[in-house]
Amino acid sequence: MTTRQANWFGHSIDFDYAASVAGYTTVLIRLVTGWWFFHAGYTKLGGFDASGWMVNATQGSPIHGFLVWAAGTPWMLEFTNFMIPVGETLIGLGLLVGALVRLAAFFGGVLMVFFYLGNADWAHGYVNGDLFGLLMFVIVGVFAAGRIFGLDAIIEKTATVRQRPVLRYLLG
Structure with missing residues:
Protein backbone atom coordinates (compact mmCIF):
# COMPACT_ATOMS: atom_id res chain seq x y z
CA MET A 1 0.00 0.00 0.00
CA THR A 2 1.11 3.54 -0.77
CA THR A 3 0.07 6.56 1.28
CA ARG A 4 -0.61 9.91 -0.35
CA GLN A 5 -1.74 13.23 0.98
CA ALA A 6 -4.25 15.52 -0.68
CA ASN A 7 -5.57 18.96 0.16
CA TRP A 8 -9.35 19.15 -0.09
CA PHE A 9 -11.03 22.45 0.66
CA GLY A 10 -8.20 23.48 2.98
CA HIS A 11 -8.02 20.18 4.88
CA SER A 12 -5.15 17.74 4.58
CA ILE A 13 -6.30 14.14 4.00
CA ASP A 14 -4.09 11.03 4.03
CA PHE A 15 -5.24 8.02 2.01
CA ASP A 16 -3.85 4.62 1.16
CA TYR A 17 -4.04 2.95 -2.23
CA ALA A 18 -2.52 -0.02 -4.00
CA ALA A 19 -0.07 1.61 -6.43
CA SER A 20 0.22 -1.36 -8.81
CA VAL A 21 -3.54 -1.87 -9.00
CA ALA A 22 -4.08 1.85 -9.59
CA GLY A 23 -1.61 1.80 -12.51
CA TYR A 24 -3.24 -1.22 -14.14
CA THR A 25 -6.69 0.30 -13.64
CA THR A 26 -5.57 3.57 -15.22
CA VAL A 27 -4.21 1.70 -18.26
CA LEU A 28 -7.43 -0.33 -18.52
CA ILE A 29 -9.55 2.84 -18.46
CA ARG A 30 -7.29 4.39 -21.13
CA LEU A 31 -7.54 1.32 -23.39
CA VAL A 32 -11.29 0.86 -23.01
CA THR A 33 -11.97 4.55 -23.62
CA GLY A 34 -9.54 4.52 -26.55
CA TRP A 35 -11.20 1.50 -28.15
CA TRP A 36 -14.64 3.01 -27.58
CA PHE A 37 -13.73 6.21 -29.42
CA PHE A 38 -11.57 4.56 -32.08
CA HIS A 39 -14.35 2.14 -32.98
CA ALA A 40 -17.01 4.88 -32.93
CA GLY A 41 -14.94 7.06 -35.26
CA TYR A 42 -13.64 4.34 -37.57
CA THR A 43 -17.12 3.00 -38.27
CA LYS A 44 -18.29 6.52 -39.24
CA LEU A 45 -15.49 7.22 -41.73
CA GLY A 46 -16.71 7.72 -45.28
CA GLY A 47 -20.41 8.10 -44.64
CA PHE A 48 -21.28 10.20 -41.61
CA ASP A 49 -23.98 12.87 -41.59
CA ALA A 50 -24.75 14.61 -38.30
CA SER A 51 -27.46 16.94 -39.65
CA GLY A 52 -30.39 14.74 -38.63
CA TRP A 53 -29.16 14.41 -35.06
CA MET A 54 -28.28 18.11 -34.84
CA VAL A 55 -31.74 19.26 -35.92
CA ASN A 56 -34.12 16.55 -34.72
CA ALA A 57 -32.61 14.58 -31.85
CA THR A 58 -31.54 17.56 -29.77
CA GLN A 59 -35.00 18.98 -29.01
CA GLY A 60 -34.97 20.39 -25.48
CA SER A 61 -31.19 20.53 -25.40
CA PRO A 62 -29.56 23.67 -23.98
CA ILE A 63 -27.45 23.89 -27.16
CA HIS A 64 -30.23 23.02 -29.63
CA GLY A 65 -30.16 26.48 -31.23
CA PHE A 66 -26.43 26.28 -31.85
CA LEU A 67 -26.73 22.78 -33.34
CA VAL A 68 -29.59 23.84 -35.64
CA TRP A 69 -27.48 26.79 -36.79
CA ALA A 70 -24.48 24.50 -37.38
CA ALA A 71 -26.60 22.02 -39.34
CA GLY A 72 -27.98 24.84 -41.49
CA THR A 73 -24.59 26.39 -42.20
CA PRO A 74 -22.97 24.42 -45.06
CA TRP A 75 -19.32 24.92 -44.07
CA MET A 76 -20.06 24.15 -40.41
CA LEU A 77 -21.97 20.98 -41.30
CA GLU A 78 -19.14 19.83 -43.59
CA PHE A 79 -16.62 20.56 -40.85
CA THR A 80 -18.70 18.60 -38.31
CA ASN A 81 -19.26 15.66 -40.67
CA PHE A 82 -15.51 15.47 -41.26
CA MET A 83 -14.25 16.14 -37.73
CA ILE A 84 -16.52 13.83 -35.74
CA PRO A 85 -15.34 10.59 -37.39
CA GLY A 92 -9.14 6.73 -29.78
CA LEU A 93 -5.89 5.89 -31.54
CA GLY A 94 -3.95 8.27 -29.30
CA LEU A 95 -5.40 6.64 -26.20
CA LEU A 96 -4.82 3.11 -27.50
CA VAL A 97 -1.12 3.66 -28.17
CA GLY A 98 -0.67 6.09 -25.29
CA ALA A 99 0.56 9.04 -27.37
CA LEU A 100 -0.44 12.65 -26.71
CA VAL A 101 -2.90 11.28 -24.16
CA ARG A 102 -3.67 14.55 -22.38
CA LEU A 103 -4.32 16.29 -25.69
CA ALA A 104 -6.55 13.42 -26.81
CA ALA A 105 -8.34 13.41 -23.45
CA PHE A 106 -8.96 17.16 -23.70
CA PHE A 107 -10.54 16.91 -27.15
CA GLY A 108 -12.43 13.76 -26.15
CA GLY A 109 -13.80 15.69 -23.20
CA VAL A 110 -14.86 18.56 -25.47
CA LEU A 111 -16.75 16.13 -27.70
CA MET A 112 -18.38 14.48 -24.69
CA VAL A 113 -19.58 17.87 -23.40
CA PHE A 114 -21.25 18.47 -26.78
CA PHE A 115 -22.75 14.96 -26.76
CA TYR A 116 -23.92 15.34 -23.15
CA LEU A 117 -25.55 18.72 -23.73
CA GLY A 118 -26.81 17.77 -27.20
CA ASN A 119 -28.41 14.50 -26.15
CA ALA A 120 -29.90 16.03 -23.00
CA ASP A 121 -31.51 12.70 -22.12
CA TRP A 122 -32.10 13.64 -18.53
CA ALA A 123 -35.49 12.00 -18.00
CA HIS A 124 -33.90 9.69 -15.42
CA GLY A 125 -31.50 12.27 -13.99
CA TYR A 126 -28.37 14.06 -15.09
CA VAL A 127 -26.11 11.01 -14.81
CA ASN A 128 -25.99 9.12 -18.11
CA GLY A 129 -23.54 7.43 -20.46
CA ASP A 130 -22.33 10.71 -21.95
CA LEU A 131 -21.45 12.04 -18.50
CA PHE A 132 -19.58 8.81 -17.73
CA GLY A 133 -17.70 9.17 -21.01
CA LEU A 134 -16.67 12.67 -20.00
CA LEU A 135 -15.55 11.31 -16.63
CA MET A 136 -13.41 8.66 -18.36
CA PHE A 137 -11.58 11.35 -20.34
CA VAL A 138 -11.04 13.39 -17.18
CA ILE A 139 -9.55 10.35 -15.41
CA VAL A 140 -7.29 9.49 -18.34
CA GLY A 141 -6.04 13.07 -18.63
CA VAL A 142 -5.61 13.82 -14.94
CA PHE A 143 -3.76 10.59 -14.17
CA ALA A 144 -1.48 10.94 -17.21
CA ALA A 145 -2.41 7.47 -18.40
CA GLY A 146 -0.05 7.58 -21.39
CA ARG A 147 2.97 7.40 -19.09
CA ILE A 148 1.99 3.87 -18.04
CA PHE A 149 2.59 1.35 -20.84
CA GLY A 150 2.21 4.11 -23.44
CA LEU A 151 4.28 5.95 -26.00
CA ASP A 152 4.16 9.15 -23.94
CA ALA A 153 6.69 7.60 -21.54
CA ILE A 154 9.11 7.28 -24.47
CA ILE A 155 8.25 10.64 -26.05
CA GLU A 156 8.86 12.48 -22.77
CA LYS A 157 12.48 11.24 -22.74
CA THR A 158 13.29 12.85 -26.10
CA ALA A 159 15.51 15.91 -26.28
CA THR A 160 12.69 17.96 -27.80
CA VAL A 161 10.44 17.46 -24.79
CA ARG A 162 13.27 17.84 -22.26
CA GLN A 163 14.19 21.19 -23.85
CA ARG A 164 10.54 22.30 -23.88
CA PRO A 165 8.96 21.03 -20.63
CA VAL A 166 5.65 22.71 -21.48
CA LEU A 167 5.10 19.89 -24.00
CA ARG A 168 4.62 17.51 -21.08
CA TYR A 169 1.18 19.06 -20.58
CA LEU A 170 0.11 17.48 -23.89
CA LEU A 171 1.64 14.13 -23.03
CA GLY A 172 0.92 11.74 -20.25
Whole structure:
Protein backbone atom coordinates (compact mmCIF):
# COMPACT_ATOMS: atom_id res chain seq x y z
CA MET A 1 0.00 0.00 0.00
CA THR A 2 1.11 3.54 -0.77
CA THR A 3 0.07 6.56 1.28
CA ARG A 4 -0.61 9.91 -0.35
CA GLN A 5 -1.74 13.23 0.98
CA ALA A 6 -4.25 15.52 -0.68
CA ASN A 7 -5.57 18.96 0.16
CA TRP A 8 -9.35 19.15 -0.09
CA PHE A 9 -11.03 22.45 0.66
CA GLY A 10 -8.20 23.48 2.98
CA HIS A 11 -8.02 20.18 4.88
CA SER A 12 -5.15 17.74 4.58
CA ILE A 13 -6.30 14.14 4.00
CA ASP A 14 -4.09 11.03 4.03
CA PHE A 15 -5.24 8.02 2.01
CA ASP A 16 -3.85 4.62 1.16
CA TYR A 17 -4.04 2.95 -2.23
CA ALA A 18 -2.52 -0.02 -4.00
CA ALA A 19 -0.07 1.61 -6.43
CA SER A 20 0.22 -1.36 -8.81
CA VAL A 21 -3.54 -1.87 -9.00
CA ALA A 22 -4.08 1.85 -9.59
CA GLY A 23 -1.61 1.80 -12.51
CA TYR A 24 -3.24 -1.22 -14.14
CA THR A 25 -6.69 0.30 -13.64
CA THR A 26 -5.57 3.57 -15.22
CA VAL A 27 -4.21 1.70 -18.26
CA LEU A 28 -7.43 -0.33 -18.52
CA ILE A 29 -9.55 2.84 -18.46
CA ARG A 30 -7.29 4.39 -21.13
CA LEU A 31 -7.54 1.32 -23.39
CA VAL A 32 -11.29 0.86 -23.01
CA THR A 33 -11.97 4.55 -23.62
CA GLY A 34 -9.54 4.52 -26.55
CA TRP A 35 -11.20 1.50 -28.15
CA TRP A 36 -14.64 3.01 -27.58
CA PHE A 37 -13.73 6.21 -29.42
CA PHE A 38 -11.57 4.56 -32.08
CA HIS A 39 -14.35 2.14 -32.98
CA ALA A 40 -17.01 4.88 -32.93
CA GLY A 41 -14.94 7.06 -35.26
CA TYR A 42 -13.64 4.34 -37.57
CA THR A 43 -17.12 3.00 -38.27
CA LYS A 44 -18.29 6.52 -39.24
CA LEU A 45 -15.49 7.22 -41.73
CA GLY A 46 -16.71 7.72 -45.28
CA GLY A 47 -20.41 8.10 -44.64
CA PHE A 48 -21.28 10.20 -41.61
CA ASP A 49 -23.98 12.87 -41.59
CA ALA A 50 -24.75 14.61 -38.30
CA SER A 51 -27.46 16.94 -39.65
CA GLY A 52 -30.39 14.74 -38.63
CA TRP A 53 -29.16 14.41 -35.06
CA MET A 54 -28.28 18.11 -34.84
CA VAL A 55 -31.74 19.26 -35.92
CA ASN A 56 -34.12 16.55 -34.72
CA ALA A 57 -32.61 14.58 -31.85
CA THR A 58 -31.54 17.56 -29.77
CA GLN A 59 -35.00 18.98 -29.01
CA GLY A 60 -34.97 20.39 -25.48
CA SER A 61 -31.19 20.53 -25.40
CA PRO A 62 -29.56 23.67 -23.98
CA ILE A 63 -27.45 23.89 -27.16
CA HIS A 64 -30.23 23.02 -29.63
CA GLY A 65 -30.16 26.48 -31.23
CA PHE A 66 -26.43 26.28 -31.85
CA LEU A 67 -26.73 22.78 -33.34
CA VAL A 68 -29.59 23.84 -35.64
CA TRP A 69 -27.48 26.79 -36.79
CA ALA A 70 -24.48 24.50 -37.38
CA ALA A 71 -26.60 22.02 -39.34
CA GLY A 72 -27.98 24.84 -41.49
CA THR A 73 -24.59 26.39 -42.20
CA PRO A 74 -22.97 24.42 -45.06
CA TRP A 75 -19.32 24.92 -44.07
CA MET A 76 -20.06 24.15 -40.41
CA LEU A 77 -21.97 20.98 -41.30
CA GLU A 78 -19.14 19.83 -43.59
CA PHE A 79 -16.62 20.56 -40.85
CA THR A 80 -18.70 18.60 -38.31
CA ASN A 81 -19.26 15.66 -40.67
CA PHE A 82 -15.51 15.47 -41.26
CA MET A 83 -14.25 16.14 -37.73
CA ILE A 84 -16.52 13.83 -35.74
CA PRO A 85 -15.34 10.59 -37.39
CA VAL A 86 -11.74 11.74 -37.87
CA GLY A 87 -11.56 13.28 -34.40
CA GLU A 88 -13.04 10.23 -32.67
CA THR A 89 -10.69 7.93 -34.60
CA LEU A 90 -7.57 9.99 -33.77
CA ILE A 91 -8.56 10.46 -30.12
CA GLY A 92 -9.14 6.73 -29.78
CA LEU A 93 -5.89 5.89 -31.54
CA GLY A 94 -3.95 8.27 -29.30
CA LEU A 95 -5.40 6.64 -26.20
CA LEU A 96 -4.82 3.11 -27.50
CA VAL A 97 -1.12 3.66 -28.17
CA GLY A 98 -0.67 6.09 -25.29
CA ALA A 99 0.56 9.04 -27.37
CA LEU A 100 -0.44 12.65 -26.71
CA VAL A 101 -2.90 11.28 -24.16
CA ARG A 102 -3.67 14.55 -22.38
CA LEU A 103 -4.32 16.29 -25.69
CA ALA A 104 -6.55 13.42 -26.81
CA ALA A 105 -8.34 13.41 -23.45
CA PHE A 106 -8.96 17.16 -23.70
CA PHE A 107 -10.54 16.91 -27.15
CA GLY A 108 -12.43 13.76 -26.15
CA GLY A 109 -13.80 15.69 -23.20
CA VAL A 110 -14.86 18.56 -25.47
CA LEU A 111 -16.75 16.13 -27.70
CA MET A 112 -18.38 14.48 -24.69
CA VAL A 113 -19.58 17.87 -23.40
CA PHE A 114 -21.25 18.47 -26.78
CA PHE A 115 -22.75 14.96 -26.76
CA TYR A 116 -23.92 15.34 -23.15
CA LEU A 117 -25.55 18.72 -23.73
CA GLY A 118 -26.81 17.77 -27.20
CA ASN A 119 -28.41 14.50 -26.15
CA ALA A 120 -29.90 16.03 -23.00
CA ASP A 121 -31.51 12.70 -22.12
CA TRP A 122 -32.10 13.64 -18.53
CA ALA A 123 -35.49 12.00 -18.00
CA HIS A 124 -33.90 9.69 -15.42
CA GLY A 125 -31.50 12.27 -13.99
CA TYR A 126 -28.37 14.06 -15.09
CA VAL A 127 -26.11 11.01 -14.81
CA ASN A 128 -25.99 9.12 -18.11
CA GLY A 129 -23.54 7.43 -20.46
CA ASP A 130 -22.33 10.71 -21.95
CA LEU A 131 -21.45 12.04 -18.50
CA PHE A 132 -19.58 8.81 -17.73
CA GLY A 133 -17.70 9.17 -21.01
CA LEU A 134 -16.67 12.67 -20.00
CA LEU A 135 -15.55 11.31 -16.63
CA MET A 136 -13.41 8.66 -18.36
CA PHE A 137 -11.58 11.35 -20.34
CA VAL A 138 -11.04 13.39 -17.18
CA ILE A 139 -9.55 10.35 -15.41
CA VAL A 140 -7.29 9.49 -18.34
CA GLY A 141 -6.04 13.07 -18.63
CA VAL A 142 -5.61 13.82 -14.94
CA PHE A 143 -3.76 10.59 -14.17
CA ALA A 144 -1.48 10.94 -17.21
CA ALA A 145 -2.41 7.47 -18.40
CA GLY A 146 -0.05 7.58 -21.39
CA ARG A 147 2.97 7.40 -19.09
CA ILE A 148 1.99 3.87 -18.04
CA PHE A 149 2.59 1.35 -20.84
CA GLY A 150 2.21 4.11 -23.44
CA LEU A 151 4.28 5.95 -26.00
CA ASP A 152 4.16 9.15 -23.94
CA ALA A 153 6.69 7.60 -21.54
CA ILE A 154 9.11 7.28 -24.47
CA ILE A 155 8.25 10.64 -26.05
CA GLU A 156 8.86 12.48 -22.77
CA LYS A 157 12.48 11.24 -22.74
CA THR A 158 13.29 12.85 -26.10
CA ALA A 159 15.51 15.91 -26.28
CA THR A 160 12.69 17.96 -27.80
CA VAL A 161 10.44 17.46 -24.79
CA ARG A 162 13.27 17.84 -22.26
CA GLN A 163 14.19 21.19 -23.85
CA ARG A 164 10.54 22.30 -23.88
CA PRO A 165 8.96 21.03 -20.63
CA VAL A 166 5.65 22.71 -21.48
CA LEU A 167 5.10 19.89 -24.00
CA ARG A 168 4.62 17.51 -21.08
CA TYR A 169 1.18 19.06 -20.58
CA LEU A 170 0.11 17.48 -23.89
CA LEU A 171 1.64 14.13 -23.03
CA GLY A 172 0.92 11.74 -20.25
